[in-house]
Amino acid sequence: MNTSSSASGHAVAVSNPYGHSLPSYLQSDQLGPWGVYLQQVDRVIPYLGHLARWAETLKRPKRALIVDVPIEMDNGTIAHFEGYRVQHNTSRGPGKGGVRFHQDVTLSEVMALSAWMSVKNAAVNVPYGGAKGGIRVDPKTLSRGELERMTRRYTSEIGIIIGPTKDIPAPDVNTNEQIMAWMMDTYSMNEGATATGVVTGKPVDLGGSLGRREATGRGVYTVGVEAAKHIGMDVSQARVAVQGFGNVGGIAAKLFAQAGARVVAVQDHGGSVYREAGLDVPALLAHVAKQGSVAGFAQAEVIAHAAFWEVDCDILIPAALEQQINAGNAHRIKARMVIEGANGPTTPEADDILQSRNILVLPDVIANAGGVTVSYFEWVQDFSSFFWSEDEINARLVRIMQEAFAGVWAVAQEKKVSLRTATFIVACTRILRARELRGLYP
Ligand code: NAD
Secondary structure, three states: OOEEEOOOOOEEEOEOOOOOEOOHHHOOOOOOHHHHHHHHHHHHHHHOHHHHHHHHHHHOOOEEEEEEEEEEOOOOOEEEEEEEEEEEEOOOOOEEEEEEEEOOOOHHHHHHHHHHHHHHHHHOOOOOOEEEEEEEOOHHHOOHHHHHHHHHHHHHHHOOOOEOOOEEEEEOOOOOHHHHHHHHHHHHHHHOOOOHHHOOOOOHHHOOOOOHHHHHHHHHHHHHHHHHHHOOOOHHHOEEEEEOOOHHHHHHHHHHHHOOOEEEEEEEOOEEEEOOOOOOHHHHHHHHHHHOOOOOOOOOEEEOOHHHHHOOOOEEEEOOOOOOEOOOOHHHOOOOEEEOOOOOOEOHHHHHHHHHOOOEEEOHHHHOOHHHHHHHHHHHHHHHOOOOOHHHHHHHHHHHHHHHHHHHHHHHHHHOOOHHHHHHHHHHHHHHHHHHHHOOOO
8 A cells, every 4th residue: 555654754555455546635635624533533543443445435535516606796806705515424324514714724634624623423423424615715805795605606506416405505604593504595496495494504593593602612522521521620610712703612611601701812814912810701702702803802812823822720611713723833832631622622742742741632533523423403393394493402412412421431431532532533433334234336
């Protein structure tokens, strides 16, 4: 088998035994998010037993679609945006995963995010494969009308592969309930029938689920509390630092603060703020809702971007973008526990550094699975047109997160591996068992 040496020096398998090398965009030479994912898969292969025979399935997306998204701008010019929808794996059910609007979105990033969705959905045992989508755009530069036209054209373009039983998008970075409503409406118009189950994360007035908006942050908080019990940490006394103060980071910060923890530092795209006595999280949320960033929040000190990673804290929650914790800053992190709210925030090198420093990492593929879990509830409610109470939803969410985390913790202890590798073992075993049972067509 050919191997290439990645930036971190890890050998990454890049070919199958029949001599058909993976094409360059599937290889990990630049160690972007897809390369990171491939390394994570390589780490789990030795634990897959006879299922390792199917492991190459995990290293290729099942289907990847690139679409041109042309729209007329308000000033009469025509702008073209590049959009993607990748279905990494559908062995266990329809594709499922968010849609990201960001100026740095690439096919490689969407591939990695789709693959992490396959792993995540299997880790919490919801009956989905993994998918992800995105548009390479800074949505802050668009008017509301431009944003709606772009969203609708993108939905129409990917309409050939999405659907309530095929692939169900959801919100991710810079997408929200309104965007899901436009996606649902566009798909429904093309189909000639209202199809609420085509996306999740919709407004509650449109087939959305109570508790969905808070679900990812609530899941982050839930696994944090469970892990804290194992390492003897009192969450009510903990100091917390959060990068990313959007849907995931903002809610997680709120829940930790409600539990008595002190949220001492928050960083977002606009700046970093610090207060040793604990930031007033509701006031900071209100400030961000008005100003768009934590920058300018009066009741805090401003700290430098790099200083955020050195903040004295017990729990660090990266909840923004990928590869934020890397070889450059992992040595300086003071937390005892890192809870990955974001997808792919820690590079494999940083993972090793954190492990060697005895810092517990709760990996994305379990820690931020709360969102997709309630998305699953939303999809089930849409199909049955019967809606549950918020208490019922939260109770089911917490139970699924606790059970999934306990299972992963037990595997990590038994096999003496990190929680990330343990989650991959649990999830990849489920995916490949389904693959094996289905067999190959034809
Ligand atoms: P969001 O758009 O609501 O918030 C993103 C936050 O990240 C904002 O506060 C933004 O200012 C900050 N940010 C952006 N660029 C930054 C930078 N360079 N440095 C520091 N901060 C930066 O997005 P979200 O839905 O909260 O998603 C955040 C992460 O969580 C992403 O990795 C996403 O894939 C992951 N995630 C989201 C969900 C969900 O249900 N929304 C579920 C699972 C995982």
